[in-house]
Amino acid sequence: MKDMKNMKNKLDELPVDIKLRAVDRLKIHIMRQKYGYFSRLCLLLSLIGPGILVMIADNDAGGVITYAQTGSIFGLGFFIPFMVLMLPVAYIVQEMTVRLGAVTHRGHAEMIWKRYGKFWGAFSLADLVIANILTLITEFIGITLGMQFFGVSPIVSSIVALIVVFSIQLFLRYYTWEWISLSIAALNLIFVPLVFFVPHLHWNAVADSFKTWHISGGVSSLFIYVVLANLGTTIAPWMLFFQQSSVVDKGLTVKDIRDGQIDTFVGSFFMVVVAIAIVIITGSVVHGVQGSSNMSIDQILHVISIKMGIIPMKLFALGLIEAGLIATIAISASTSWAAGEAMGWPKSINLPPLQGWYFYLPGLISVLIAGSVVLIPNIPLGFLNLTVQVVASIFMPAAMLFLLLLLNDKEIMGNHTNKKWQNISAFIIVGFLIIMNGLYGITVVFPHIFG
Amino acid sequence: MALDIKKIKNRREDKMIKKLNGAESQNGTNLEDDWDNFIQEEGLIDYNKIPLKRAEIKGWVKFAFWFLRIYIVVMVVLVIIGFSRIH
Structure with missing residues (x-):
């Protein structure tokens, strides 16, 4: 009894956010002392979260729309094996944030700000906040558009989404926040069983795509744009910031790196499976229909309802709503964490709303802006998507460079610096990103260079 | 409502401490004596x-930063050209 009181007193001496994290870490400490496969599995289940969450949130409303349009433009071909290639790309990039967070116990924004100075810190934060607000607008477009298929008006769906996101961010401690977010994220898998509702699906054509890598219509500026868009949805700047901060807020340490890596791999796997499922659905059902190379998401859903039925179309719309909602939760959290890290504020989802209101404020304001902007009639969606793409593509190589510099910094990473193969793979990814961005830039200036 | 939340939080805290006591009596360890080390190892510190x-x-880091500056300028120029063509 006395021990319990002493331990309680020791916990009470910690700041409230760290105290709650300490309670979670006590649970991990107890679990580590048990042996056997079942205990090991329970430990893994307690440690996973940030990786799965970031990867599923990456299949956001913009991502779902991009995959759907990719399938409807190019059909079953190049983009199915290309999506499989995205698994190692996403894993290699995001795994680095796990190690960085677990070793330093600091978020990405804080590391850039403090290691490379105010200029690069402010540049990264400004880029992140702008890109996040624009991305949040696309999430709200996805939510309101999806809700329209259930007869809910945009204003009602926007207000409901705002209330849900505000409640999740403000009133839950990290542990509960993560489990509720993961439960919402699980709905992202709704696209996978939908594949079996595709009439006359040619699995041979799916298998052949791995042999032929066929590009319907050949290499064109549209093809480069779609490759870049898919790459952009696979690795986005907010993901680096989100997963590192999430790892820190969850309290992962160097002992948990292996579990963090498994978490990231499982997340990457689900992300790719969902992306391929969407490409197969629209590649089989929409591709080849008149005007399929230039369809909006509501036109794609209309074709799905004609060819697959109302229920699959509604399930697809539900997936779109979920994708927007989970990404809104993750992106607004990444804004709050990054601002808190840059400003040196206490930054944790464990903070009670009254005590940590300034931590929650940047994320919630960005959600409020997005939720309001989406209600403006005739909002230029194409222009908005292009701007998101552009800001992200300018920022991504910069964010990746900082990540690589930090992961090779022996002073802070000690024995956990990048291995040679990790550096080579990361450089190839950055190089590919820069080349694709360059090519895209050239196609903007000379639109007919690739025909 | 606030009282309920506090009760739940306390219950979780109590449950964890009880579990810890049980595990420690089995293993013959005592986290209380090693608390500072636990705090340090788990990173339960205000890093600010x-x-x-x-x-x-x-x-090469200097070179990388110059490359980054040039890349940003080139991309911004391309973006300005691109957006001016849209309008």
């Missing part, structure tokens, strides 16, 4: 209070 030294920019 611990300064982080600025990195030295030299060698």
Whole structure:
């Protein structure tokens, strides 16, 4: 009894956010002392979260729309094996944030700000906040558009989404926040069983795509744009910031790196499976229909309802709503964490709303802006998507460079610096990103260079 | 409502301490004596209070930063051209 009181007193001496994290870490400490496969599995289940969450949130409303349009433009071909290639790309990039967070116990924004100075810190934060607000607008477009298929008006769906996101961010401690977010994220898998509702699906054509890598219509500026868009949805700047901060807020340490890596791999796997499922659905059902190379998401859903039925179309719309909602939760959290890290504020989802209101404020304001902007009639969606793409593509190589510099910094990473193969793979990814961005830039200036 | 939340939080805290006591009596360990080490190892510290030294920019890192500056300028120019064509 006395021990319990002493331990309680020791916990009470910690700041409230760290105290709650300490309670979670006590649970991990107890679990580590048990042996056997079942205990090991329970430990893994307690440690996973940030990786799965970031990867599923990456299949956001913009991502779902991009995959759907990719399938409807190019059909079953190049983009199915290309999506499989995205698994190692996403894993290699995001795994680095796990190690960085677990070793330093600091978020990405804080590391850039403090290691490379105010200029690069402010540049990264400004880029992140702008890109996040624009991305949040696309999430709200996805939510309101999806809700329209259930007869809910945009204003009602926007207000409901705002209330849900505000409640999740403000009133839950990290542990509960993560489990509720993961439960919402699980709905992202709704696209996978939908594949079996595709009439006359040619699995041979799916298998052949791995042999032929066929590009319907050949290499064109549209093809480069779609490759870049898919790459952009696979690795986005907010993901680096989100997963590192999430790892820190969850309290992962160097002992948990292996579990963090498994978490990231499982997340990457689900992300790719969902992306391929969407490409197969629209590649089989929409591709080849008149005007399929230039369809909006509501036109794609209309074709799905004609060819697959109302229920699959509604399930697809539900997936779109979920994708927007989970990404809104993750992106607004990444804004709050990054601002808190840059400003040196206490930054944790464990903070009670009254005590940590300034931590929650940047994320919630960005959600409020997005939720309001989406209600403006005739909002230029194409222009908005292009701007998101552009800001992200300018920022991504910069964010990746900082990540690589930090992961090779022996002073802070000690024995956990990048291995040679990790550096080579990361450089190839950055190089590919820069080349694709360059090519895209050239196609903007000379639109007919690739025909 | 606030009281309920506090009760739940306390219950979780109590449950964890009880579990810890049980595990420790089985293993013959005592976290209370090793508390400072636990706090340090688990990173349960306010890192805002611990300064982080600025990195030295030299060698290939200097080159990388110059490449980044040029890349950003080139991309911004391309974006301006691109957007001016849209309007």
